[in-house]
Amino acid sequence: MSEARRVNTGTHFMMGNQACAEGVIAAGCGFAAGYPITPASEVFNALAKQLPKAGGTLLQTEDEISAVCTAVGASWAGLKSFTVTSGPGISLMQENIGLAVATETPLVIVDVQRLGPSTGVPSIGMAGDMVQVARGSHGDYQIIALCPESPQEMFDMTVQAFNLAEEYRVPVFVMAEGFVGHMRERVVIPDESEIRLVYRKITQGGEPLTRRDFLDPEVASMPVFGRGLKTHVTSSCHDEYGMRNLSDPDVMHRYIMTPIQKILSKRDRIVEIEADYEGAKLVLISYGVVSRASRQAAAMARAEGLKVGTLRLKTAWPFPDKEVRAAAESADFILVLENNTGQMYPYIKAESAHACKVGFLGPQVLGQIHDPQYILAKIREIMK
Amino acid sequence: MSEARRVNTGTHFMMGNQACAEGVIAAGCGFAAGYPITPASEVFNALAKQLPKAGGTLLQTEDEISAVCTAVGASWAGLKSFTVTSGPGISLMQENIGLAVATETPLVIVDVQRLGPSTGVPSIGMAGDMVQVARGSHGDYQIIALCPESPQEMFDMTVQAFNLAEEYRVPVFVMAEGFVGHMRERVVIPDESEIRLVYRKITQGGEPLTRRDFLDPEVASMPVFGRGLKTHVTSSCHDEYGMRNLSDPDVMHRYIMTPIQKILSKRDRIVEIEADYEGAKLVLISYGVVSRASRQAAAMARAEGLKVGTLRLKTAWPFPDKEVRAAAESADFILVLENNTGQMYPYIKAESAHACKVGFLGPQVLGQIHDPQYILAKIREIMK
Amino acid sequence: MQKVILFPQSCKGMEDCGICAFVCPRSLFVASEEMNESGYLPPLPPDEEKCTACGNCMIYCPDFAIAVEGGAVDGSEE
Amino acid sequence: MQKVILFPQSCKGMEDCGICAFVCPRSLFVASEEMNESGYLPPLPPDEEKCTACGNCMIYCPDFAIAVEGGAVDGSEE
Amino acid sequence: MSEKTHPLRKYMRPQVKKTTFCPGCGAGIITQALLRAIDELGLTMDDFVFVSGIGCSAWIPSPLLNADTLHTTHGRPIAYASGVKMGLPDKHVVVVSGDGDLSAIGGNHLIHAARRNIDMTVILVNNGIYGMTGGQTAPTTPYGLTTITSPYGNAEQEFDISALVVAAGGSYVARWTTYHPRQMTKSIKKAIQKKGFAMIEAITQCPMQFGRVSKQGSAVNMLKNYKQNGIRIEKAAKMDPSELQGKIVEGVFVDCDKPELISSVAALQRRTGGKE
Amino acid sequence: MSEKTHPLRKYMRPQVKKTTFCPGCGAGIITQALLRAIDELGLTMDDFVFVSGIGCSAWIPSPLLNADTLHTTHGRPIAYASGVKMGLPDKHVVVVSGDGDLSAIGGNHLIHAARRNIDMTVILVNNGIYGMTGGQTAPTTPYGLTTITSPYGNAEQEFDISALVVAAGGSYVARWTTYHPRQMTKSIKKAIQKKGFAMIEAITQCPMQFGRVSKQGSAVNMLKNYKQNGIRIEKAAKMDPSELQGKIVEGVFVDCDKPELISSVAALQRRTGGKE
């Protein structure tokens, strides 16, 4: 397997989308598929130039459907695979994201979110695809989604996304916002040796269709193509051996539940948060770039003597239910800040309403991140 | 505008999918688009035979993307429009469902849900697309979704879906489950004169681009094509006049919020539930075919002297938050029953956790509706 | 030496399929009276002597129910 | 009688466009010195006398910045 | 000097003051060719519904043209237009959109509409590039060309879109560069009048993106190229494929009559008793 | 009588006891044609990756063939296969799927893979209908035919898929009915060996659905029709289009060499210094 690395070590003033591309390369991606779309295009544009030099290949497909399918195909060919798009492309990919889930295919998808619905405003970022990413394909399933707040994290989380995808055989999403994708900031790329990389476990022989290559709650090794393993992979309901089964109810149950449980049972190892709410009466919960406003508002509030803390969800999915619960149980009020109309809000409220009051604050004007002053005003209102 | 009605009045022993097709015709649908898919095919198959006789036209498109686009196009041409599919097709339609939302297009989509994710099991029904239908397209938006529990309701709710679509200029979904679509039962179709039909308000002249044909919280009249109105419709962010605007933050804000508020502000007229929980300590909340198991289990529990009630969400979206809250505030325990792994559960929990305990019970084996005995056992466990 | 080998359990029946009978230039296939495990009536083995081992029955049988040995399987174009 | 009418505010400039100059068989267009409201340099009106009213400048101008009157607009194929 | 207005101005929305295109972009030439066709046919804007997708070219009708206009999602205008036509069979439905829109992401709708022979006119604006998103390779980008997403040269073959649509079943298919706007107008007139699926492939300069990546530069340079390398189908038919390297074959590729979708539906229903 | 096994049995998964097809379905004939081609080329199943979509025909490789097999979503196998090929350029990647799968919902991937000329073999199983979903009109259903979704007769024109793929850029394109399995095998061998995009359009009987809706009935009747109406391209080329009504033109439509995608990428990168 060709390893596509060429780490651009150093301190850079770099666009988020470029940092993402650097992360793709640093993670050892072997194949990238893409289709142009604002505000995500720069990621694939950069890869077109850089990935071949790092030993990877890429294909600009005829559309986003083909992009995700091609990436899944390349993943089964043994390569770390990648695609990048924005909301309209994610919408088109939904059916075949389902295939990646059902076939337990490692895959990284970056969504540089823009203002929707529909064509909306390509150049304005929002976090409008936060539930879509987890529930946008039909049926019941579980994915992993990370929320960067800066170009630095577009690098870090892209690498992390590859690691999680390879470790758990699951599609992993980086839910960037257009604002972060197009923002330039200091990005520090470590030395190649300091970047921890994970590679999928690959099946090492055994009789085809008697090997348990699927539906293992402990993550089955992956029977990648091209090694004489005579693997059978299907988008239909299948058993542990990968054989299609459309009649056995127990197989159907396991077909749905095991890939979900595979992730949920390991959620403690996957979920990352940033908590800073000790002694706080009011906890601001947020993710993505709004977290930067949230922290600033909390600092301003604390400067006024108000007991305000923050909880940042670096992982959006699997949903950090325990972590939200812990915050709710330690506070009197949870204020949810999102760069949308409140997509994660019900999920947060479901895990906090039993313990404290819960409220939502969207941006003053949708499309623009919350001004810390605006948050502060709301904090004052709640706490007075 | 040709009116495509021919009401099959009478008492029938009829498949749910056939009843749906009868509803399409009774509602005066002028255009249907479709692409075959199990377990939804019978709806379009039946329409292919019956709709032309009732004065409507239809097109079997090359895929589901084209089906939804074509239906939207026909809606702008002034016809009541329709398409039908199952999960994989709904996934493919997501991007252009977003267009229908953004352009405020009346449209009815029936999803005869099947076991997923991915290709899954075509012939086995589940309610696996319940959040997808409301959050599966990128960006922030609001649709209407109804949940039939019987072939009779596949008729009734299909007619109702057309009425809601026409009244509010919004895509309306009928979220059938494969089980209901393929089930045969007594279906009573009333006399043509007893079926209330709603027709969209159509713009009657005025200067193009000075008429407020969009973003009216009270539902703007629709400037349909072909009448010299020189209408401009765009999937991009636009103002009240339908003009594309990619720079004004206030327009962006209204572009997102007004279509959402248009529905939410009228939710009391839209949301329907069936409540039967007076004096109950435990309320079973469900929707779709599981409600029939839920009622039976509640009856069995009451026969044992257990204070059990039921709340059935006939409308899934806009989410019946108030109605759930009322139930939670009157009971000690909410048990949510869904024919999936708990898709609406967080939304229900968010509105009830403040008031009582909340739990979830999925089917014993996914793909098979809950046995009332199984629910009863759980009720006993909770109430002992 | 046997030229045509039947695998009757693989056959889907002379009633609904019957392709072997149609493509055999010598019309050597007739239905057996006995159903196979799946409930289909496979053909009876052809009369070896009349068979030219042309291979048609094998190549056209959609269910891999016939093998022809020693013949010019590739040879005769239709 | 004026044959060629310019709408300089519609023009996107001789520097970046200049198509009128290229397609005029008499090479009648040169850039004006004065920017229009959008900051582009439109052409100066052509010398009426030399103009044949062939219509090229009108038909090729991508910004509807030129109209030609009374000529054989449809006539001459290139 | 200009109390007068441009003679085609009357077809444009009064609110729209100018085109959205870059200086020298061929989209405006195609817009003129289209409006002139409508003008010469003596039709009014009320006889038309225009549908477009996403891209620079998709902004030709949206919001410029003072008619019913549906600006849709990327790649889907032909699907939307099919629905409009089913609902308004007496209107001329015209799709104007880019090569990426109609032949990359939207390629399937293009070939299926052609196959069905649904009465519709498609003006496919082929600038050989994704203009709006900044110069990425399109299915129409020549082999070997360096673009933003093929910095080492485009490794893919390019579509001959007209040939594809002919093979798919189009009733009228013609290709013209913006160097031949008069012929383009003539073809658009034929296309509008054709009862069936008609496509004009309009080869056009995108100085901003294609000009930059191809190093062909300015609008005028690109028009010069069309002038030099454009060659009529009649002449090309007699030439060796190797001689056609780098040439742009122009002209009418097909002009035939066969059952059109919407009238076929009616005819078949009459025949088999589907309609009372 | 049968301790022996069928000579092609060795290419099938031992766990799979029989095909999933209806009695007399042509899918099995095509399966044989494919396996015989592999056999005759002296290749092993480890030289291949098979990819299919959704439909009866898509079950030809899945799970029947004892090789790496990817059974994907409806319409997308060529896209998946492209990714597999990018990752495993030394394997033969073979797509086997239905006419609906590859030319209706999947039409865009088909033409774009052909355009790119990616090295791949596609066996397009054309039964003129949607088999698996129960007999709905496909893009390949003849004009006028009564089907489940065209009860008053199909108002659409049908695709000539081979012509379409030729126009899109395929390097090797051939069409054979199941009445010509030997020729089909020969073409499949060529297709596998072709460096570039190759398609075999296999016209086949679906007695269960097409036979029923078309009233052509049994498998044998349909084979008889292929026998009577099949006509070689060489002969057809000399005939008048009107004489070809109802005929099925068979043979090799194109067999040429042009830059293949994956080798082109490498070549261009070498040339422009993209690769060290």
Add this chain to the structure above:
Amino acid sequence: MAQTDINIAGVGGQGSILAGIILGTAAVTYDKKYAVQTQAYSSELRGGFAATWVIVSDDPVGFPRVTAPDILVAQAQDAVNRFAKVLKPKGLLIIDSDMIPEPPAGIERVVRVPATYTSRNELKAPVVANMIMLGALWQATHIVSREAFEKAIADFVPRGKDKLNLDAFERGARAVENQKI
């Protein structure tokens, strides 16, 4: 009898599901009762399983799934193997005795119908075995009226085949006449 849950099952091609639809139609359309019919079948055309569940009731049906039927009409051994175990304790088993030589032990109420033999050899029409089974079901239970059954059969069988099917129904009924149930 307020509600009766019936399972009719066999292998693909035997017409079990059609029998269920006819039963439901008879109940709802012609006897003005309530009924629910559901089904399951494997993807193989022959040899696979095919089953239908019909609930017939005087009142609207609540839970529409049959978990433990009152009656199992089994047209093949496979049907008995799959479904007999969930038959209600005092449930009735109606079997095609040509296909199922021996009913499973422990089931008390068994009705035997030589449906395959009768259809093949007496009626020369194997496809009407399902009608024979329906006749037997009617005779054994009178779950819906005979008139309703006959009208429903006429609705579903091909034109001109009414007589054959009604004849089969009659033979099924007669086969059961003297059996203790």
Add this chain to the structure above:
Amino acid sequence: MAQTDINIAGVGGQGSILAGIILGTAAVTYDKKYAVQTQAYSSELRGGFAATWVIVSDDPVGFPRVTAPDILVAQAQDAVNRFAKVLKPKGLLIIDSDMIPEPPAGIERVVRVPATYTSRNELKAPVVANMIMLGALWQATHIVSREAFEKAIADFVPRGKDKLNLDAFERGARAVENQKI
């Protein structure tokens, strides 16, 4: 000065955004400070607006959006119209005095730079007006070191144009030297 918020704005084609990127690069890459740069522009190539916001800070930047800048560098009247109103109370306005004849009333600290004239007429290169403005910004604020600016400029301008651009920078700096700020 822990954190400075700067807005550079003009009309499309004036290079305002590039100026912002150069400023950020100078700060981060060469002065080892922290910086955030964001932007907005209309879809028109010319005549539309183009603006960038740069935050330069000694410490990591929290909230990355500039709501009320400390400094507005305005290259066109449109920029002043759009953005001057949110300039901080004691904020600094740097204008291209050739494009903006009159700064808006109420702004106390105004620096005037004849960037358009200088670039067109003295340097014969209208495209370097943005570098002149950068030079002025540097001279007025010393927000990053001159060395850092020069290196960053060299990173971004076309090969062979370094001198021209540095020259422009120098002229911008000199234009401000004697102005009271």
